[in-house]
Amino acid sequence: MTRSPLYWRGLRVPWIAPWSAEATGKPPIVPRRRVGPGIGYQDEHHTDRRDDVLWIRVPLTPGRGTPHFAGVHALRQRQAMDRDLCQVCGRLAVGDRPDGRVLFLMHSASGRPVSEGELTAAPPVHEACAREAVLECPHLRRGWTAALVKHTPAWGVAGILYQPRTLRPRPTSSADSDGLDLVSYEDDVRLRWVLAARMVVALHGVEEVDVASFAGSAAPAGSRPPAS
Numbered sequence: 001m002t003r004s005p006l007y008w009r010g011l012r013v014p015w016i017a018p019w020s021a022e023a024t025g026k027p028p029i030v031p032r033r034r035v036g037p038g039i040g041y042q043d044e045h046h047t048d049r050r051d052d053v054l055w056i057r058v059p060l061t062p063g064r065g066t067p068h069f070a071g072v073h074a075l076r077q078r079q080a081m082d083r084d085l086c087q088v089c090g091r092l093a094v095g096d097r098p099d100g101r102v103l104f105l106m107h108s109a110s111g112r113p114v115s116e117g118e119l120t121a122a123p124p125v126h127e128a129c130a131r132e133a134v135l136e137c138p139h140l141r142r143g144w145t146a147a148l149v150k151h152t153p154a155w156g157v158a159g160i161l162y163q164p165r166t167l168r169p170r171p172t173s174s175a176d177s178d179g180l181d182l183v184s185y186e187d188d189v190r191l192r193w194v195l196a197a198r199m200v201v202a203l204h205g206v207e208e209v210d211v212a213s214f215a216g217s218a219a220p221a222g223s224r225p226p227a228s
């Protein structure tokens with residue numbers, strides 16, 4: 001998979017952003033065969049699952065078509081979380097700092113600080129890449145929050161929950177704007193009925209970053225979250 005920066009109309013496209021040629025596949029969901037109740041694909045391949053959880057199918061063709069800056073490519077997101085890759089450039093994000101901590105940056109309209117134990121589907125990021133992202137990413141310009149983090153244990157997935165009787169999507173009231181529900185790796189029941197689209201980690205040993213200095217003096221008005 002390419003790690004060369006991709007550009008669109010002069011802007012560097014974040015590594016985890018999906019392109020229009022990477023539209024999510026929608027193979028029919030069927031009852032899982034052989035192994036207990038749950039969902040599966042008719043033509044399921046072993047690469048469709050991670051830790052026995054069914055994952056959404058998406059093509060890997062970065063650079064083809066137009067990018068969706070605010071979107072997330074499910075498999076690059078998982079790779080980034082799994083391997084501590086920077087969400088902006090796709091390169092290893094650990095080892096940047098002598099204290100071993102890793103930077104996390106996420107959209108936050110209110111600028112609310114990251115809390116201890118908070119769950120996130122936003123992969124880590126280099127400091128330089130984060131600085132660039134808050135200046136250039138249209139999504140993050142609406143507000144962001146950042147923290148240095150010591151430990152990021154895998155927590156679970158975010159995905160589309162399916163109704164066991166009808167095999168149709170049935171998001172709960174706590175699903176996000178994409179219809180994704182959070183499901184813990186300890187929730188054996190719901191893991192069988194979720195179509196995963198994001199890997200989710202917990203953030204521990206959190207220290208909020210001074211976002212004003214982090215953005216640098218060149219940050220244009222409106223790129224910082226409102227004071228809380």
Ligand SMILES: [Zn+2]
Nearest residue numbers: 086089126129
């Ligand atoms: Zn980077």
